[in-house]
Amino acid sequence: MxxxxxxxxxxxxxxxxxxxxxxIEQRPVYPDVEPGYLRSLIPEEAPEEPETYEDxxxxxxxxxxxxxxxxxxxxxxxxxxxANSFPAMLADMLSGAIGCxxxxxxxxxxxxxLETVMMDWLGKMLKLPEDFIAGTHGQGGGVIQGTxxxxxxxxxxxxxxRAVRMILASDPQRPETxxxxxxxxxxxxxxxxxVERAGMIAGVRMKxxxxxxxxxxxxxxxxxxxxxxxxxxAGLIPFYFCATLGTTPSCAFDHxxxxxxxxxxxxxxxxxxxxxxGSSFICPEFRPLLNGIEFADSFNFNPHKWLLVNFDCxxxxxxxxxxxxxxxKMDPLYLKHDHQESGLVTDYRHWQIPLGRRFRSxxxxxxxxxxxxxxxxxxxxxxxxxxxxxxxxVRADQRFEISADVVLGLVCFRLKGSNEVNETLLKRINNGxxxxxxxxxxSGQFVLRFAVCARTTESRHIREAxxxxxxxxxxVMQELPN
Amino acid sequence: MxxxxxxxxxxxxxxxxxxxxxxIEQRPVYPDVEPGYLRSLIPEEAPEEPETYEDxxxxxxxxxxxxxxxxxxxxxxxxxxxANSFPAMLADMLSGAIGCxxxxxxxxxxxxxLETVMMDWLGKMLKLPEDFIAGTHGQGGGVIQGTxxxxxxxxxxxxxxRAVRMILASDPQRPETxxxxxxxxxxxxxxxxxVERAGMIAGVRMKxxxxxxxxxxxxxxxxxxxxxxxxxxAGLIPFYFCATLGTTPSCAFDHxxxxxxxxxxxxxxxxxxxxxxGSSFICPEFRPLLNGIEFADSFNFNPHKWLLVNFDCxxxxxxxxxxxxxxxKMDPLYLKHDHQESGLVTDYRHWQIPLGRRFRSxxxxxxxxxxxxxxxxxxxxxxxxxxxxxxxxVRADQRFEISADVVLGLVCFRLKGSNEVNETLLKRINNGxxxxxxxxxxSGQFVLRFAVCARTTESRHIREAxxxxxxxxxxVMQELPN
Numbered sequence: 001m002x003x004x005x006x007x008x009x010x011x012x013x014x015x016x017x018x019x020x021x022x023x024i025e026q027r028p029v030y031p032d033v034e035p036g037y038l039r040s041l042i043p044e045e046a047p048e049e050p051e052t053y054e055d056x057x058x059x060x061x062x063x064x065x066x067x068x069x070x071x072x073x074x075x076x077x078x079x080x081x082x083a084n085s086f087p088a089m090l091a092d093m094l095s096g097a098i099g100c101x102x103x104x105x106x107x108x109x110x111x112x113x114l115e116t117v118m119m120d121w122l123g124k125m126l127k128l129p130e131d132f133i134a135g136t137h138g139q140g141g142g143v144i145q146g147t148x149x150x151x152x153x154x155x156x157x158x159x160x161x162r163a164v165r166m167i168l169a170s171d172p173q174r175p176e177t178x179x180x181x182x183x184x185x186x187x188x189x190x191x192x193x194x195v196e197r198a199g200m201i202a203g204v205r206m207k208x209x210x211x212x213x214x215x216x217x218x219x220x221x222x223x224x225x226x227x228x229x230x231x232x233x234a235g236l237i238p239f240y241f242c243a244t245l246g247t248t249p250s251c252a253f254d255h256x257x258x259x260x261x262x263x264x265x266x267x268x269x270x271x272x273x274x275x276x277x278g279s280s281f282i283c284p285e286f287r288p289l290l291n292g293i294e295f296a297d298s299f300n301f302n303p304h305k306w307l308l309v310n311f312d313c314x315x316x317x318x319x320x321x322x323x324x325x326x327x328x329k330m331d332p333l334y335l336k337h338d339h340q341e342s343g344l345v346t347d348y349r350h351w352q353i354p355l356g357r358r359f360r361s362x363x364x365x366x367x368x369x370x371x372x373x374x375x376x377x378x379x380x381x382x383x384x385x386x387x388x389x390x391x392x393x394v395r396a397d398q399r400f401e402i403s404a405d406v407v408l409g410l411v412c413f414r415l416k417g418s419n420e421v422n423e424t425l426l427k428r429i430n431n432g433x434x435x436x437x438x439x440x441x442x443s444g445q446f447v448l449r450f451a452v453c454a455r456t457t458e459s460r461h462i463r464e465a466x467x468x469x470x471x472x473x474x475x476v477m478q479e480l481p482n
Numbered sequence: 483m484x485x486x487x488x489x490x491x492x493x494x495x496x497x498x499x500x501x502x503x504x505x506i507e508q509r510p511v512y513p514d515v516e517p518g519y520l521r522s523l524i525p526e527e528a529p530e531e532p533e534t535y536e537d538x539x540x541x542x543x544x545x546x547x548x549x550x551x552x553x554x555x556x557x558x559x560x561x562x563x564x565a566n567s568f569p570a571m572l573a574d575m576l577s578g579a580i581g582c583x584x585x586x587x588x589x590x591x592x593x594x595x596l597e598t599v600m601m602d603w604l605g606k607m608l609k610l611p612e613d614f615i616a617g618t619h620g621q622g623g624g625v626i627q628g629t630x631x632x633x634x635x636x637x638x639x640x641x642x643x644r645a646v647r648m649i650l651a652s653d654p655q656r657p658e659t660x661x662x663x664x665x666x667x668x669x670x671x672x673x674x675x676x677v678e679r680a681g682m683i684a685g686v687r688m689k690x691x692x693x694x695x696x697x698x699x700x701x702x703x704x705x706x707x708x709x710x711x712x713x714x715x716a717g718l719i720p721f722y723f724c725a726t727l728g729t730t731p732s733c734a735f736d737h738x739x740x741x742x743x744x745x746x747x748x749x750x751x752x753x754x755x756x757x758x759x760g761s762s763f764i765c766p767e768f769r770p771l772l773n774g775i776e777f778a779d780s781f782n783f784n785p786h787k788w789l790l791v792n793f794d795c796x797x798x799x800x801x802x803x804x805x806x807x808x809x810x811k812m813d814p815l816y817l818k819h820d821h822q823e824s825g826l827v828t829d830y831r832h833w834q835i836p837l838g839r840r841f842r843s844x845x846x847x848x849x850x851x852x853x854x855x856x857x858x859x860x861x862x863x864x865x866x867x868x869x870x871x872x873x874x875x876v877r878a879d880q881r882f883e884i885s886a887d888v889v890l891g892l893v894c895f896r897l898k899g900s901n902e903v904n905e906t907l908l909k910r911i912n913n914g915x916x917x918x919x920x921x922x923x924x925s926g927q928f929v930l931r932f933a934v935c936a937r938t939t940e941s942r943h944i945r946e947a948x949x950x951x952x953x954x955x956x957x958v959m960q961e962l963p964n
Contacts, residue, residue, distance in 0.1 A: 001852055003500040006568040010496030013572050017492070017579040018485040031591055035826035036618065038595035046603040050854040056569075056847075060576070064844075067592030071582045079589070079816065082838075084581040086488040087538075090495050092578050094542065096792050097499040099566040100553050107561070109513055110549030113520035121528040136518065146628060147836035157683060180685055181659035193814045194837050200810070201639060201835070203662055203685040248816055304838075310578050311840060328682070332675045333923045334561065334730055334931065338909075344517035353683070353835060354629035355676050356564075356786075358793060362546075365538075370483055372532040427820075441815045449816065 001053070009053055016060070017089070021072060025461075028433035029073045031066060038067055069436065074454045074461040078438045080248070080276045081383075081409070081453035085308040091366035092310060095359040102357050105345035106337035112346050115144055115361035122303070122315055122364065125282045125373055129294050132317040134346075142317040143324075143351040144360045148275035149194035150353055151300035151316040154324065156185060156198045156240050159269030159297070161327035163239035166267065180204060184231050185240035188219045188254055190247040192273065198242075205236070213443045216405055217250055219243065221258035228266055240269045243296075245289060246277025249440035249449070250404035250412045253277070253289055260295020272299045275314070279306035280384070280408050283377045289407070297323070306383070306409070307376060308455065309363045325350040383409040383452045386462050390450055393466045399473065403442050409452040412442065415473055419446035421480065428472045435465045483535070491535055498542070499571070503554060507943075510915035511555045513548060520549055551918065556939040557947065560920040562730070562758045563865075563891070563935035567790040573848035574792055577841040584839050587827035588819035594828050597626055597843035604785070604797055604846065607764045607855055611776050614799040616828075624799040625806075625833040626842045630757035631676035632835055633782035633798040636806065638667060638680045638722050641751030641779070643809035645721035648749065662686060666713050667722035670701045670736055672729040674755065680724075687718070695925045698887055699732055701725065703740035710748055722751045725778075727771060728759025731922035731931070732886035732894045735759070735771055742777020754781045757796070761788035762866070762890050765859045771889075779805070788865070788891070789858060790937065791845045807832040865891040865934045868944050872932055875948045881955065885924050891934040894924065897955055901928035903962065910954045917947045 001009065041063045070076060072084045102111030116134050119142025123133050134141030145151045164179050180203065187195040189208040199206030209224055211217045228238045241263050243254040256272065263270040272293065278301020280286040293299060300316040303309040318324050328350045339345045349355050371379070387409045394400045394413045403412040414422045423446055426439055440447050450465075483491065523545045552558060554566045584593030598616050601624025605615050616623030627633045642665060649661050662685065669677040671690040681688025691706055693699045710720045723745050725736040738754065745752040754775065760783020762768040775781060782798040785791040800806050810832045821827045831837050853861070869891045876882045876895045885894040896904045905928055908921055922929050932947075 001568040003504045007500045011493045014492030018489045022485045046850040047854045051851045064592045069590040082583050086483040089578045093495050096571045101564050108551040110546045147838045149837045177663035355631045356629045368528040369533045372529045438816050
C-alpha cells in the first residue's frame, strides 16, 4: 500500500470509525461467543501472497466485532472507564506517522519536551505542589507511563534503591541482599492487585493493611503506625507505602493527610495511586480528596481512564527525579548523545521499565486544547451526576442497598439478601448482553459495581440500565424458594 | 468534537500524514534545536476554554516538527529501524476506536483470541518448534509485549519463580530470601542494557559473559560452562541465561546450538532476545541463525522494528505458558469471569508486567495480510541488500575498515585511525543533519553504526549517504596534524 492508497483507505477508515462509534449502542455490549470462537474463522497460517484491502476490511465485521466487548457503549458499566475521544484519536494517528521512539532527548526532542510540558500543564490543572512541576529548574517532574501498574512498580523500585542507599550510607559493610531481605512495603487490603504484584516482581515483602467498612475502607493512620512499629521491632525495614485514592472495589480514599506525616517521619516512600479518581481532581470541589499530596514522594493517575486521553497514558509525578533515575540509569554508547550531560535534558528511558516509548503527549496536547480545562471539568461533573442519579434510583428501591459511599462515578450496590442471589442477578444481567457490569467483594459481601464509563452515556442510558436491572431482579427474586 | 467533525478532521489528518511521509526526505533528519526549545513556544498552562482545531493543527509545523528526529526518513541510519507501514497505521486507528483494554479474555475476547492466533501465524512463519505454538491444545504460545526489555524481564521473573519452586521442592525449609540471594543470571557483555536492568529490577545477580572480537562477539559455550561451574562451586545458583541473536552494537549472534544444551543440562532458563534480527528469520536463508531455538524456554523479537508493524509490538513465545502465569497470577473478584477456569481461555494479564493492554494484534493481522509472507520476505531482503551495498562501498575505500561481519541490515565501520578522528567524523555527520547515525564501542574502538532503517530507503539514498560520509571524512582527515 502506497501513500496514495493510504489517502483513500485512511479516509474510509475514518468513516468506519465514526460509524462504529455513532451506532455503538445498537450492538450487544458484551459478546455472545465461546472461548476459541475466532480461530475457526480465519486461516491457520498467514497468506503467502498479499490479499486485497477489501478482504481485510470485510473481516472486521465477520471476525472481530462479534468478539468485541464494547467499552465505549453507553451501556458499558464494568471495571472503570477507559478514555476515548476524537481529539485523542487524531493525535494518535499523528503519533503513529511520526513513529519516533523517544527513549532519549536526542531520539526526538519534541517527543520528550512536549511530554515534560504537558505533565506540567496537567500538574497545574491538579494544583500539585510546586515540587512536582519540572518547569525550567525543578527537581521533580512528570512522565507518562503505560499503566498505573508500571507507575506503582517504578515508584517501588526507586524506593527500594533509596532505602538501600540510605542504609549503606550508615552501614557500608552490610550486604545488599541482607538489606533487601528485610525490606517491607505496605498497601491497603483494598489496593489494586498490581500493587501486590509490584512487590513480587521486585522481590520484596508486601503487607496488606486491613481496612474496615466502618472506616469506609480507608487505611487509618493508627493501623499503619502500629504495623510499622511491630515490623521495626521484628528487625524489618519499612520503606514504601502505596496509598490509594479511589480503590478499585469501592472508590475508597486512604487518609493521606494522616498517613503522609507518618511516612515522612519514618523515611518511608509514599506513592499515591489515584488511577481512576485522579482525573476528578481537576475540579475544585474534588481537589480536597488529594489533600496530603504534599507528603508524597510520587503520585500517579490515568488520564486514559477518565480524562478523554486514549489508552495508554498513565501520568506519574515525582518530587525528586534523581530518585527515579538513580534506580535505573544505564548509558551504553549507542544511547549517548551530546546534550546528555547538560542538565537541561530529560532522557525518559531512565524513568520507566521499557526502553522504547511512543509520542503519547500529543494526545494530551490535543485533548487539553480541544476541550479546555472547563470542558474537561464539565465532563467529570457529568459522570458524577449520572452516578448520583443511579444512586438515587437504587436508594429509592427498598429491595436494594448501597454498599459504599458514592463519591465519584462508581456506585456499589446489591440486593438485600444473600451473595448467591446477587451472583445470580449479575449473571442474568451480563447474559442479557444489553448492559455490562462486574462485581467486587466488600466485607465478604458480593457487590455489583456500576461505573459510569462511556463518553456518550446520558441520563436515558442510566434509567434504561436501572429498568433492566430491576426487571431481572424481580425475576431472580420470584425464583427464590420462599 | 463530534463524529461529524471527526469525519472531516480525520480525513485531513490522513492527508497530513500522507504528505508528511511522502515528503519526509526534504526535512533535515535530525533537528536543529537546543534543549528546552519547546517550552517557550507554547503557553505555560492549559487553556480554560476550548481552542479551535485549526489552532492545534497549525502548531504541528510550528512547535512539533522542528524538534522531531525523523525516524522514517530514508536518511535515518541510527539505532535500529522502527516499523512504519500504512496497513499498520490503519489497524492502529481501528484499535484506538475499539479502545478495549484486553487484560482478560472477557474484557474483549476478539482482542485476546486474535493475538493468540496471530502469534501462531508468526511463529509458523519463523518455523518455531511446535512447542511454542498455542494451537488448540498447546502448552506454549505467544504474547505481545510492549518492548523487548519487558520480555527479557518477564522471562527472568518466570525463571526466578521456577528456580525458587524447584529448590523449595527438594528443600522446603530453605528461606526464599536465601535462595534469591544466591541466584545468578548470565548474558553476553554485548547484550542490550535492558538485560542488566532486568536483573536490577528483579533484584538478582546478573553476570556479563565476556566475548572476543576473534569470536565475532558471540558468547562461547566453553565460557558459559566455566562461569557456571565456578559459580556453583561458590554456592551460587545459576538460573537464567539471556542469549542474544543480533546484538545492538554489531548484530552478533550467540552460539545457541552450543549454549542451549548447557542451559538445559543445568536447568537454566534460556531466553533468546532477537529484538532486531528476529524479523529476518522469516526468510529461509536467515532461518539457520535461529537454530538452537529448540533448547530455549522463551524467545522474543520486535516486529515493531523490522517487520512493518508499528510500535509497540514485541512478540514473545514461551514453551510452557504455566511457567509465565505462575510467576504473576492474581485474581481479584473484579477481574474474574465465567470462562476463566475452562482451560480454553487466555488471560494475558498473567503474561506481562502491566495490567492493561491495547488491541495490538490488529496491526499484525493487517500487515501480514496486506504484504503476505512473500512481501515481508522481499522487504527484509531488500534491506540486507542495501546494507551489503553500503558495505562494499566502505570496503572499496582504503581509508575505512569494516568492524564486524555484515549479516543483516547493520554495517559497523570506521576510519582507520584513532577513536578521536572517528568521533569527530560522527559529530560532523550528525551536525550536517542530512543523515543520522549513532556509534558503538567494539573492543575499545569507537565505531560508526550504519543501520538501514526506513521503509522507503533505496540504493540512491545509500549512495548519497556514502558520498556525504566520504566528503566529511576528507575534511576531517585534512584537518589532522601530520
